[in-house]
Amino acid sequence: MKRTLPFIIILVVLAVALGSAWYLTRTIPASPTLGSQSPQSSLPPGSQGSPVAQQQKPPVVQGVPGADPPHVLGPADAPIKIEEFGDFECPPCGIFHPILEQMKAEFGDKLQITFREFPLVPTHQHALPAASAAEAAGLQGKFWEMHDLIYEHQGDWKKEFDVRPIFEGYAKQIGLDVERYKRDMNGDLVAQRIFADGKRGHSLGVKGTPTVFMNGREVPFENLPAEKLRVVIQNELRSSGR
Amino acid sequence: MKKLYVVAALLSLVGLADALYLTIEHVTGQSVRCTIISGCSAVLSSPYAVVAGIPLAAVGAAAYFTVFSLAILTLFGYPRAATLVRAMVITMFAISVWLMYLQAFVIREFCQYCLLSALITTALLVVTMIARHAR
Numbered sequence: 001m002k003r004t005l006p007f008i009i010i011l012v013v014l015a016v017a018l019g020s021a022w023y024l025t026r027t028i029p030a031s032p033t034l035g036s037q038s039p040q041s042s043l044p045p046g047s048q049g050s051p052v053a054q055q056q057k058p059p060v061v062q063g064v065p066g067a068d069p070p071h072v073l074g075p076a077d078a079p080i081k082i083e084e085f086g087d088f089e090c091p092p093c094g095i096f097h098p099i100l101e102q103m104k105a106e107f108g109d110k111l112q113i114t115f116r117e118f119p120l121v122p123t124h125q126h127a128l129p130a131a132s133a134a135e136a137a138g139l140q141g142k143f144w145e146m147h148d149l150i151y152e153h154q155g156d157w158k159k160e161f162d163v164r165p166i167f168e169g170y171a172k173q174i175g176l177d178v179e180r181y182k183r184d185m186n187g188d189l190v191a192q193r194i195f196a197d198g199k200r201g202h203s204l205g206v207k208g209t210p211t212v213f214m215n216g217r218e219v220p221f222e223n224l225p226a227e228k229l230r231v232v233i234q235n236e237l238r239s240s241g242r
Numbered sequence: 243m244k245k246l247y248v249v250a251a252l253l254s255l256v257g258l259a260d261a262l263y264l265t266i267e268h269v270t271g272q273s274v275r276c277t278i279i280s281g282c283s284a285v286l287s288s289p290y291a292v293v294a295g296i297p298l299a300a301v302g303a304a305a306y307f308t309v310f311s312l313a314i315l316t317l318f319g320y321p322r323a324a325t326l327v328r329a330m331v332i333t334m335f336a337i338s339v340w341l342m343y344l345q346a347f348v349i350r351e352f353c354q355y356c357l358l359s360a361l362i363t364t365a366l367l368v369v370t371m372i373a374r375h376a377r
Binding site for chain 1: 250258262266269303307311315318320376
């Protein structure tokens with residue numbers, strides 16, 4: 001028995017390790033991007049041809065309210081309401097930004113887009129200043145202009161030590177009252193809005209970014225590349241009869 | 243000395259769990275979304291995360307399993323296993339140093355789970371070296 005005992009222990013550990021790996025890979029839905037592909041190639045057409053993930057429709061979720069009023073683009077009676085939880089420093093969010101722009105151009109008034117702040121602090125050191133900059137611009141009615149600039153230049157400011165002067169440059173560029181913007185950046189209202197969006201995200205079970213809800217149902221991450229999101233939107237339009 | 247190999251076996255079990263988790267993250271592609279631990283997203287999606295088509299995390303899991311097996315065999319009186327444990331751990335430590343260098347200076351992002359693995363490998367090196375001199 002003593003001779004075989006070590007091998008029994010080793011085999012038990014091997015079985016437990018392989019069993020748990022098998023179980024976990026089955027329960028976590030596989031994304032279309034595997035292996036050494038960079039995040040930059042993870043959302044765009046790289047996964048063309050692979051079918052839209054046919055999963056059971058997730059339940060409609062309500063959650064607690066986020067910042068009020070939310071940042072919304074598109075008509076209130078649009079049949080497709082998309083709510084994105086984003087982090088300005090997150091590379092996949094930066095990749096998702098032009099995809100959503102493309103969907104807006106393709107579907108026009110059928111689409112309503114809401115952006116919710118979900119800065120991943122402390123993972124992304126500039127995520128909070130970026131969210132604050134966008135919210136401060138929002139207090140002067142220019143949230144989307146700042147949102148677009150921050151995303152479009154993600155690669156420019158991400159590696160900088162201090163991003164505030166860069167965002168101030170954007171504030172000037174879009175014609176904000178910069179002194180007010182600087183006050184608002186550190187003000188309670190901006191902090192409260194970010195906190196409220198975060199609270200909403202947590203209540204909806206958001207764990208990472210980008211997390212996208214369409215008409216209250218979460219869109220699986222693997223369906224976010226343009227060619228798949230298009231099909232998901234078309235299917236939703238069809239099922240709503242519009 | 244036996245106690246030290248029990249410690250080594252337990253450490254390698256923690257390392258195995260850590261490396262398995264990273265392998266699953268890698269294989270399922272969850273690492274491409276940003277999460278609270280998203281340093282791993284940059285590291286796991288870098289070209290250094292794969293060797294000859296095999297995720298490095300899976301190689302790490304196999305290495306920890308080997309160290310665990312050899313530590314158990316040492317405990318049960320297989321003397322050659324102790325030499326193999328040391329050789330394995332020294333190799334793993336050297337690879338860990340290289341991976342730390344890559345994270346710090348090339349990828350410029352740290353993945354907490356990779357850091358934990360480096361810590362476990364360092365602890366394994368210390369334990370096996372003490373065990374050698376304790377004979």
